Amino acid sequence: MGYKKIKKDQLNTFLSELSKDYTVVLPSRSGGQVVFAPWDGKNTDFLDWYKNTIIPPKALFFPPVEEMFRFRKGEEGYEIEELMPDKRQQIIFGIRPCDARALKIIDMLFADTYKDPYYLRRRENSLLVGLSCNEPCDTCFCASLDISPGQSEDVDILCTDVSDNLLIEAISEKGSNLLSEMSGLSDAGSEEESKAKEMRKSAKEKIARQINLSGLQEKMRSNFENREYWEKASKKCMACGICTYVCPTCHCFDINDENRKKEGKRVRSWDSCKFPLFTRMPMENPRHEKWRRMRQRYHHKFEYYPMNFGTIACTGCGRCIRECPVNVDVTEIIGGI
Amino acid sequence: MEETKWEPKVVGFLCHWCSYAGADLTGSARMEYPHNIRIIRVPCSGRIDPMFILRALQNGLDGVLVSGCHPGDCHYQSGNFHARRKFAVTRKLLEYVGIEPERVQFSWVAASEGPKMAQVVKEFVEGVRKVGPNRLFKDEIKDGE
Amino acid sequence: MENKLKEEARKLLKEGKVDYIVGYGKGTVKFRTSPLITNKEEDIEGLVINPFIANNLSRYPAEIKGKLGIVVKGCDSRSLVSLIQDNKVKRDDIVILGVPCEGVVDIKKLVEQIGADIDQVKEIDKEGDNLIVKMDGSKKTVLFGDVIFDKCFGCEYPTPLEYDILLGSEVSPRVELEKSLKKIKEFEDINAPERWRYWKEQFSKCIRCYACRNVCPACFCERCFVDVNIPQWITTYGSWQDNLVFQLIRTLHVAGRCSDCGECERSCPVGITLRSLQRKMVEEVKGLFNYETGVDKDAPPVFTHYEATDPEEFIK
Ligand code: SF4
Numbered sequence: 001m002g003y004k005k006i007k008k009d010q011l012n013t014f015l016s017e018l019s020k021d022y023t024v025v026l027p028s029r030s031g032g033q034v035v036f037a038p039w040d041g042k043n044t045d046f047l048d049w050y051k052n053t054i055i056p057p058k059a060l061f062f063p064p065v066e067e068m069f070r071f072r073k074g075e076e077g078y079e080i081e082e083l084m085p086d087k088r089q090q091i092i093f094g095i096r097p098c099d100a101r102a103l104k105i106i107d108m109l110f111a112d113t114y115k116d117p118y119y120l121r122r123r124e125n126s127l128l129v130g131l132s133c134n135e136p137c138d139t140c141f142c143a144s145l146d147i148s149p150g151q152s153e154d155v156d157i158l159c160t161d162v163s164d165n166l167l168i169e170a171i172s173e174k175g176s177n178l179l180s181e182m183s184g185l186s187d188a189g190s191e192e193e194s195k196a197k198e199m200r201k202s203a204k205e206k207i208a209r210q211i212n213l214s215g216l217q218e219k220m221r222s223n224f225e226n227r228e229y230w231e232k233a234s235k236k237c238m239a240c241g242i243c244t245y246v247c248p249t250c251h252c253f254d255i256n257d258e259n260r261k262k263e264g265k266r267v268r269s270w271d272s273c274k275f276p277l278f279t280r281m282p283m284e285n286p287r288h289e290k291w292r293r294m295r296q297r298y299h300h301k302f303e304y305y306p307m308n309f310g311t312i313a314c315t316g317c318g319r320c321i322r323e324c325p326v327n328v329d330v331t332e333i334i335g336g337i
Numbered sequence: 338m339e340e341t342k343w344e345p346k347v348v349g350f351l352c353h354w355c356s357y358a359g360a361d362l363t364g365s366a367r368m369e370y371p372h373n374i375r376i377i378r379v380p381c382s383g384r385i386d387p388m389f390i391l392r393a394l395q396n397g398l399d400g401v402l403v404s405g406c407h408p409g410d411c412h413y414q415s416g417n418f419h420a421r422r423k424f425a426v427t428r429k430l431l432e433y434v435g436i437e438p439e440r441v442q443f444s445w446v447a448a449s450e451g452p453k454m455a456q457v458v459k460e461f462v463e464g465v466r467k468v469g470p471n472r473l474f475k476d477e478i479k480d481g482e
Numbered sequence: 483m484e485n486k487l488k489e490e491a492r493k494l495l496k497e498g499k500v501d502y503i504v505g506y507g508k509g510t511v512k513f514r515t516s517p518l519i520t521n522k523e524e525d526i527e528g529l530v531i532n533p534f535i536a537n538n539l540s541r542y543p544a545e546i547k548g549k550l551g552i553v554v555k556g557c558d559s560r561s562l563v564s565l566i567q568d569n570k571v572k573r574d575d576i577v578i579l580g581v582p583c584e585g586v587v588d589i590k591k592l593v594e595q596i597g598a599d600i601d602q603v604k605e606i607d608k609e610g611d612n613l614i615v616k617m618d619g620s621k622k623t624v625l626f627g628d629v630i631f632d633k634c635f636g637c638e639y640p641t642p643l644e645y646d647i648l649l650g651s652e653v654s655p656r657v658e659l660e661k662s663l664k665k666i667k668e669f670e671d672i673n674a675p676e677r678w679r680y681w682k683e684q685f686s687k688c689i690r691c692y693a694c695r696n697v698c699p700a701c702f703c704e705r706c707f708v709d710v711n712i713p714q715w716i717t718t719y720g721s722w723q724d725n726l727v728f729q730l731i732r733t734l735h736v737a738g739r740c741s742d743c744g745e746c747e748r749s750c751p752v753g754i755t756l757r758s759l760q761r762k763m764v765e766e767v768k769g770l771f772n773y774e775t776g777v778d779k780d781a782p783p784v785f786t787h788y789e790a791t792d793p794e795e796f797i798k
Pocket residue numbers: 236237238239240241242243244274323324325326327328
C-alpha cells in the first residue's frame with residue numbers, strides 16, 4: 001500500500017473516525033505537562049508544539065502504580081478478585097520512533113519466560129500510530145542506536161508531517177487493515193513522498209549528539225571494577241529516581257501487599273535501581289554505594305540487556321539527560337568508558 | 338439518607354500525664370461528653386508527630402484532637418513547648434492546603450481539669466459536626482461537594 | 483568572578499586546603515550548568531559562574547568526605563549555614579566561595595518570553611539588565627528581571643552572609659516580595675475545597691521519584707520516614723493521598739530549614755508547584771517565630787528551641 005495523506009486541518013475527522021472503535025490517546029497539555037491523554041475530540045494543535053512527553057509511553061502499558069488483584073479472607077480461605085486491564089482497544093497517536101522502539105525492547109522482557117499478562121494485554125489491545133520527528137531535540141541521540149527519527153518499523157502506522165499534509169503510511173498488517181477501512185484519506189503524490197524522504201534525511205542529520213557503541217560491551221566489562229571511574233561519574237548524582245522513571249525502557253518494579261483487616265490488594269509500582277532501598281525487601285541491596293547503583297543502571301542497559309536479549313536497552317531519547325536535576329549525561333558516561 | 342445518621346468520629350491524642358488523666362477524671366466523676374471520640378494515650382504532647390494527624394484524617398476520621406499539659410507543667414519539662422512550635426506550623430500548613438481548621442484542634446488540659454476536658458471534646462465534636470464528614474482523602478470528589 | 487573563582491579554587495587545591503572543589507561547570511543541556519566536583523587542578527578551568535547556576539550545591543558537603551571548597555549563591559549559603567546549625571556540616575570542613583547573585587534564569591520563563599523552543603536558541607548574553615537571546619537568524623531581547631525564578635524576586639540575601647572568599651562585590655537585594663509571593667497569595671484567595679482539589683490534582687501527577695527530597699539540602703534524615711516500613715507510614719507506591727501526605731510531612735520537616743532555594747520545584751519532573759508549599763512555610767516560620775533560615779550560624783535551629791512566649795492563641 002502506498003502513502004496516504006490527509007490535510008492537517010482535517011486530522012480532526014480522521015481522529016473522530018478512529019475514536020469510534022478505539023480510545024485515542026495522544027499528546028496533550030495537562031497541568032503544564034505534555035502527556036499522553038485521551039483525546040478531547042477537538043484539539044489537534046499538538047502538531048504545532050509537540051516534541052515528546054516527559055513520562056514515556058511505557059506508562060500506558062506499565063503504569064507507575066498498578067493494582068494487580070484484590071484479596072479478601074472469607075469463610076473458606078482467600079477470595080481473589082482479578083483486576084486485569086480492560087479489553088478496550090486503544091490507539092496511541094503520535095508516539096515517536098524512539099519510544100516505539102523502546103516498547104519493542106521491553107516487550108522482550110515482559111514476554112520472556114514469564115509472560116506478563118498486564119503489560120501484554122495492553123500491548124495486544126493497542127495500535128501505535130507513530131509521528132516522525134522533523135525537529136529532533138538537542139538531547140536526542142537515537143541515530144547512534146540505529147533508530148531513525150523519521151522512520152520506524154516498530155509502529156503500525158507512521159505519520160510524517162509534510163507542510164500542510166500528514167503523510168500516512170501503513171507499516172504493519174494491523175495498520176494496513178485499519179487504513180484500508182478509513183475514509184477521508186487520499187493518495188499521496190510522488191512529490192510528497194520525496195519531500196517526506198528529504199525531511200527524514202535532514203532530521204537524521206540534525207542529530208548532533210552521539211555515542212560510540214563499537215566494542216562497548218567489551219570495554220564495559222573491563223571497566224567494571226574501575227571504581228575510580230564510577231565514583232567520579234556518580235559524584236554529582238542525587239540518587240533520585242528521575243532518570244529511571246522517565247526512561248522508556250527502564251522497567252524495574254516493586255510489588256507490595258497492602259492489607260487492612262481481612263482484605264487487601266497487591267500493587268505493583270515502578271522502582272528504581274538508583275534508590276538505596278531497591279531490592280531491600282526481598283533481601284538486601286547489594287549496591288550500598290551510589291557509584292555501584294550508577295554503574296548498575298548503565299551496565300544493565302548497555303551490557304546485560306544485550307547479553308540477555310541481544311539489544312541495547314537505550315533508544316537515545318535523551319529524557320534522562322534533560323530531566324536529571326544535575327545533568328548527568330549518559331552519552332558522557334558511556335563515552336568516557 | 339445516610340447523611341442524617343452521620344455521627345462524627347474523631348480521635349484524641351492525649352498526653353499521659355495531664356490530658357489523659359483529665360479525661361479519666363471526667364469518667365470517674367461521671368461527667369458526660371460526646372462518645373464520638375476515641376482516645377489514644379501518648380507519653381507527651383511532644384510525641385505527637387504531625388504524621389499522626391494526617392494519617393488519622395487519611396484513614397477517614399473526621400477530626401483529630403491533640404492535647405497536652407499546660408505550658409510549664411509538662412512532665413518532661415519542655416515537651417509541650419517544642420510541640421507548640423510544631424503544632425503552630427502544622428496548623429498553618431493544613432489550613433493552607435485546604436483542610437478545614439475545625440478538624441484539627443489543639444488544647445491544654447490538666448489532670449485536674451475534668452470539666453474542661455468534657456467541654457473541649459464537646460465543642461470540638463460540634464465543630465467537626467458543622468464541617469461534616471471528612472471526604473478529603475476520598476478518591477472521587479463528587480460534584481457539588 | 484569566574485576568573486577569580488578559578489584562581490582561588492586552584493590555590494585551595496594546590497595548597498591542600500581542600501580535597502575537593504564543588505562548583506558549577508558547563509552542562510550538556512542547552513544553557514544549563516551542572517555541578518562540577520573535582521580534586522584535580524586541570525578540571526578547574528571548567529568552572530563557570532553565569533546566570534544559569536541553578537543547583538544548590540550545599541547538598542554535597544554532608545555526603546562527600548573531606549574538606550570542600552564550595553561555591554554558593556545567597557540562598558545556597560543559607561542552606562549551608564542551616565546545615566551547620568544542625569551539626570550536619572562542620573564549618574571548619576568547608577571553604578565557602580560566595581557568589582553575590584543577581585538572580586538565576588528560570589529557563590521555563592525564558593522559553594515563554596521568547597516564544598520559541600530552547601533548542602532553537604544559539605546563544606544568550608547578559609548585557610546590563612537585558613538578556614540577548616540569539617536564535618537562528620533572529621535575535622530577541624528580554625528583560626533579565628522577567629525571566630528569573632520567583633524566589634529571586636523576594637531574595638533578601640543575594641550576597642552570601644557566610645563566606646570565606648567573596649567572589650565579587652555585594653549585590654543589593656531586590657525588594658519585590660509581592661512578585662515573589664504572587665502565586666501563594668493567589669492560591670490563598672481561593673476557597674478551601676478548591677485549594678484541596680488543587681493539591682489533589684498536583685499530587686496525582688507525582689511519580690515518587692523523590693527528586694524533591696534528594697536534591698533538598700534540608701532533607702537530611704538518615705532514613706526518611708517514607709523509607710521506614712515498620713511501621714509503614716505511607717505506601718512505597720504512589721497514590722495522590724500518599725503522595726500528598728509525603729510532601730506535607732516533608733514540608734514540615736524542612737520548615738525552618740528551607741532557604742527557598744527552589745531546587746525541589748525546579749527538579750520535579752512532572753512540574754508540581756512545590757515552592758508554593760515550601761515558601762509558604764518560610765513565611766509562616768518568620769511570622770510565628772521571627773526566624774529566618776540560615777542567617778545566623780550560631781542561632782539554635784528553630785524547632786530545637788522555644789520561647790515561653792511563643793504564639794498559642796490557637797490552642798484551646
Ligand atoms: S536523574 Fe540524575 S540525579 Fe537523579 S538518579 Fe538519575 S543520574 Fe542521579
